[in-house]
Amino acid sequence: MGIYHACMSQIIDLRSDTVTQPTARMRNAMMDAPLGDDVLGDDPTVHRLQERCAELFGKEAACFVPSGSMANQTCIRALTAPGDEILAHENSHIYQYEAGGPAALSGCTFAFFRGARGFFTSEEVRQAIRPDDHHFPRSRLLVIENTNNRGGGSVWPIEQLADVTRTARDLGLRCHLDGARIWNACAATGTRPDEWASHFDTVSACFSKGLGAPAGSIVVGDAETVNQVHRLRKMLGGAMRQSGFLAAAALHGIEHHRDRMADDHRRARRLAEALAQCPDTNIDLDAIDTNIVYFDTGNHDAHEMQAMFESKHVKLLALGPHRMRAVLSMAVDDDDIDRAIPVLQDGLKGNA
Ligand SMILES: Cc1ncc(COP(=O)(O)O)c(C=O)c1O
Known part of the structure; x- marks a missing residue:
């Protein structure tokens, strides 16, 4: 073990599921990948990944x-025009954490839903859609996030998701799924990627979260829309040359790391149950669907707690004055959780 890895292994990193390091087998898969120039369209590993994802999600094409x-x-x-309105939850990643992209890159405005855990209903969709009147922005795109990050890794009930998207489509909207963590939703419910995707025009899914790859995401949809996405990728500077190197990591994650996500979900519940034993800590155990644990720190200042936990080698994120988040991933195992629990419990009980 190198010095770098020896130091890393002391730290229990619960900040995000993006902090994972590629496993030895993933690195080998990357090293062995046949490569080409994907901007010229001839990287065989990128093609293999795109074909595999189109198949997994039951769509014509992938980018x-x-x-x-x-x-x-x-x-x-690809799905909107400037002046259009996007219907999404107020806590959605596309609105909160993508640097104003919908306004800057697509000229879109937002109408928000505010339901608990990132959910909303078909009735709310019906009410949010604007009449065809030249005074109003055109309601054009519905976006659902599944699992829902700020909703605490919540998984949409599939019947509700089907109902909401059916209503939106019947009223003329297109539908996009931010499926950054769709793999977690699949692992938690047994619902296949294509079953979720069948309700949407386009789906995005990340390889660099629960699947443990160093980078990369996929867009799936019909051939025409994906062709537009391909062009936009170039326009935004995201076309890469020998990217089969990264595609190989993604393929490895898809084939070997989906089943193990149940471990992350089990560890999240274990951590949440341990935190719930701290008197001041407010945590809704019924809301732990997957690998994300949000909790309130009572009277403790969350940023001070973050610094204090970090000094004891446990990293979490403060996401509000009294709110913290822990995320389970391949970066932590059962032993790490055994070590983290007393540190967190002592801190939250004020004994640190
Ligand atoms: C729900 C959701 N969508 C999209 C993203 C964006 O992914 P990236 O950080 O690769 O841009 C994230 C990242 O955390 C996310 O949580």
Whole structure:
């Protein structure tokens, strides 16, 4: 073990599921990947990944892009025109965390839903859609996030998701799924990627979160829309040359790391149950569907807690004055959780 890895292994990193390092087998798959120039269209590993994803999601075509944000933003641009309105939850990643991309890149405005855990209903969709009147922006695109990050890794009930998207389509909207963590939703419910995707025009899915790859996301959809996404990827500077190197990591993650996500979900529940034992800590155990644990720190200042936990080698994120998040991933195992729990419990009980 090198010095770097020895130091890393001391730290229990629960900040995000994006902090994972590629496994030895993933690195080998990357090293062995046949490569080409994907901008010229001849990287065989990128082609293999795109074909595999189109098949998995039951769509005509797929385009490999560098990040989840680029996947979402290229879809939004492909499915809207300037002045259009996007219907999404107020906590959605596309609105909160993508640097104003929908406004800057697509000229879109937003109408928001505010339901708990990132969910909303078909009745709310019906009410949000604007009448055909030249005074109003044109309601054009519905975006659902599944699992829902700020909703605490919540998984949409599939019947509700089907109902909401059916209503939106019947009223003339297109539908996009931000499926950065769709793999977690699949692992938690047994619902296949194509079953989720059948309700949407486009889907984005990340390889660099629960699947443990270093980078990359996929867009899937009909051939014409994906062709537009391909063009937009170039326009935004996201076309890469020997990107089969990264596609190989993604393929490895798809084939070997989906089943193990159940471990992340089990560890998230274990951590949540341990945190719930701290008197001041407010945590909704019924809301832990997958690998994300949000909790309130009571009177403790969350940023101070973050610094204090970090000094004891446990990294979490403060996401509000009294709100923290822990995310389970391949970066932590059962032993790490055993070590993290007393540190967090002591801190939250004020004994640190
Ligand atoms: C729900 C969701 N969508 C999209 C993204 C964007 O992914 P990236 O960081 O690769 O741009 C994230 C990242 O955390 C996310 O949580």
